[in-house]
Amino acid sequence: MGVSVLAQTLKGSEIIKIGNEINELKRQGQNIANLTIGDFDPNIYPIPEELRNDIIEAYQANHTNYPPADGMLELRKQVSIFLEKEHNIQATSNEILIASGSRPLIYSVFLALVDPGDKVIYPAPSWNNNHYCHITGAQEIQVPTTPENNFLPKAADLAPHLKGATLLALCSPQNPTGTMFEKADLEEICDLVIAENASRQPGEKPLYIMYDQIYAMLTFGKKHYDPVTLRPELKDYVVYIDGISKCLAATGVRVGWGFGPEKIIGKMRSIVGHMGAWAPKAEQVATAKYIQNSEQVHSYLNTFKARIQDSLNTLYQGFQQLKAEGFAVDAIEPMGAIYLTVKADYTGKTTPQGDVLNTPADINFYLIKEAKVALVPFSAFGTGDDVCWFRASVGTSTLEDIQAMIPRIREALSKLK
Numbered sequence: 001m002g003v004s005v006l007a008q009t010l011k012g013s014e015i016i017k018i019g020n021e022i023n024e025l026k027r028q029g030q031n032i033a034n035l036t037i038g039d040f041d042p043n044i045y046p047i048p049e050e051l052r053n054d055i056i057e058a059y060q061a062n063h064t065n066y067p068p069a070d071g072m073l074e075l076r077k078q079v080s081i082f083l084e085k086e087h088n089i090q091a092t093s094n095e096i097l098i099a100s101g102s103r104p105l106i107y108s109v110f111l112a113l114v115d116p117g118d119k120v121i122y123p124a125p126s127w128n129n130n131h132y133c134h135i136t137g138a139q140e141i142q143v144p145t146t147p148e149n150n151f152l153p154k155a156a157d158l159a160p161h162l163k164g165a166t167l168l169a170l171c172s173p174q175n176p177t178g179t180m181f182e183k184a185d186l187e188e189i190c191d192l193v194i195a196e197n198a199s200r201q202p203g204e205k206p207l208y209i210m211y212d213q214i215y216a217m218l219t220f221g222k223k224h225y226d227p228v229t230l231r232p233e234l235k236d237y238v239v240y241i242d243g244i245s246k247c248l249a250a251t252g253v254r255v256g257w258g259f260g261p262e263k264i265i266g267k268m269r270s271i272v273g274h275m276g277a278w279a280p281k282a283e284q285v286a287t288a289k290y291i292q293n294s295e296q297v298h299s300y301l302n303t304f305k306a307r308i309q310d311s312l313n314t315l316y317q318g319f320q321q322l323k324a325e326g327f328a329v330d331a332i333e334p335m336g337a338i339y340l341t342v343k344a345d346y347t348g349k350t351t352p353q354g355d356v357l358n359t360p361a362d363i364n365f366y367l368i369k370e371a372k373v374a375l376v377p378f379s380a381f382g383t384g385d386d387v388c389w390f391r392a393s394v395g396t397s398t399l400e401d402i403q404a405m406i407p408r409i410r411e412a413l414s415k416l417k
Contacts, residue, residue: 006135014380021365022374033373033397033405038127038175038246038338040395045249045307048300050293054286055253067281069273070265071098071257075288079257082291087216088229089240091259097269098257098284102214102241103128104277105258108268109210109239110136114166118205121161122169123153125176125381125391129169141165142382147389150179150332151341151378155188162196166205170227171212173219173336176381176391178312180335183225190231197237208264209238214256215337217247217301220309222335236261239268244287246338249304249395255279255287308338311394311402315340318406327413338395342375345388349416357416359385370412373405 015036022032046052070076076093083089099105106128114120116137122129124142133140141161145151152174162168170189172181181189190209197206209227216224227238243256256279258268272278279287291297312334319331319342330343346363350356351370357363360377368374375390383389394402 010134011131015376018364018368018374018376018380021368025368031372032368033401035392035394035397036374036376037396038393039251040249040338041397042249042252044398045304045395047248047250047253048290048296050296051248051250051253051286051290054289055283058282058285061285063282063285065281067098067278067284069278070269071096071279072281072284072288075255075284076257078288078291079259083242083259085294087213087224087226089226089259091240092262095262095265096257096259097265097272098255098279099272100254100277100279101245101251101256102212102243102258103256104272104275105241105243105256105268106210106212107132107135108271108275108277109241109258109264110138110167111271112264112267113208113239114138118166119161119164120167120169121158121165122382123151123157124383125151125378125387125389126169126171127175127381130382138167144383147330147332147341147343150335151177151389152179152181152185153189154185155192158189159192162192162207165196165207167208167210168193169210169212171214172224173215175212175215175337176339176376176378177332177341178334178337178339179332179341180219180222181225183223183230186225186227187230190227190234193227193237194231194233206237209234210241211238212241214242215246216242218305218308218338219336220305220312220334224336239264244291247301253283253287255283307399308394309334311397311399312338312340314399314402315342315392315394315406318402318409319343322406322410322413325410327410329413338393340392340394341389342392343389344375344413346413346416347385347388352415360388360390361385363388364390366416367409367412370415371405371408373409 076096110132120138121141239260244250328345332341378389
């Protein structure tokens with residue numbers, strides 16, 4: 001075909017594939033409750049009014065040229081203050097990199113640290129690590145997780161794979177599960193990484209942790225923990241991913257930040273610069289102004305989080321009710337982010353049309369057509385087809401939408417034989 005091997009072998013997003021199916025049904029006039037995309041409907045969850053006004057003001061002040069390669073200095077200073085205030089994390093402005101959301105930051109971590117053939121470890125399910133491994137030519141090690149452990153890895157799960165590895169990719173609150181590390185579990189993982197690095201020879205590449213905490217401000221009654229706060233001696237080996245995309249419903253505003261060891265952040269800055277993946281200057285100026293005011297940040301967050309939690313709890317309770325009625329479903333109580341982990345174990349069942357549901361994807365497309373509800377099977381996040389668990393994202397649905405979908409799911413599942 002005259003294209004690169006990478007282009008030939010790159011896999012598309014399963015979520016986008018499901019989204020295309022939904023869009024086709026919508027074009028046919030069907031109303032589908034879309035729980036697939038990790039995004040927000042801005043008509044349901046608009047960004048903070050003050051932030052919107054600050055962005056408009058920044059454009060009116062002609063902040064329309066290139067920003068600095070590592071981000072506006074004022075924003076990096078304010079992010080440093082914000083991290084100290086909200087998470088008790090210390091990072092100087094030189095240890096912070098601003099980019100257009102978390103994706104280019106994650107990609108730049110891989111490009112800065114991982115050579116072709118290097119071992120990268122991540123739990124399954126997890127978001128997009130498989131694709132970044134493929135793009136960088138890494139040797140990917142998927143570590144299976146279980147519902148009993150809230151689909152998060154334990155130290156014992158990771159220990160057999162750490163020898164010689166370059167990167168351990170972790171996320172909490174986790175996409176796709178909405179679950180969070182307990183303090184003791186994350187401490188044990190940190191201790192393994194410390195011990196592994198102590199065993200390496202001078203000049204040998206260390207084991208780094210990429211810690212994605214983009215949902216850290218969206219937690220429900222549970223405390224968020226991070227590696228360096230728990231184990232300060234890891235400071236030179238952890239790169240964090242963070243930003244406003246999720247906590248302020250600002251996915252399209254495209255302001256994210258990574259922070260960590262200055263020498264690595266410097267390399268990431270060069271990579272992001274070559275990609276041109278800077279956050280727009282006006283949005284950076286506005287974000288720097290907005291996050292200075294803790295009172296307005298938390299005023300927005302309190303209302304926003306309460307609404308997200310109501311939606312997640314309603315969906316969770318609906319699945320628990322279905323479970324109590326004898327349906328082969330389950331759900332894990334929401335902890336953080338905008339996701340609920342749900343189970344629908346109906347492989348091998350036959351639809352009213354006589355089709356056998358052989359995979360979680362089959363179950364999902366059956367629910368789309370019969371219940372007008374779209375989920376994402378964990379197989380899209382790296383698990384096998386024997387795992388009948390799904391991600392449900394509530395950011396594009398109203399509470400009323402979620403309440404209305406439970407009876408439709410009940411009716412659709414009742415038809416299976």
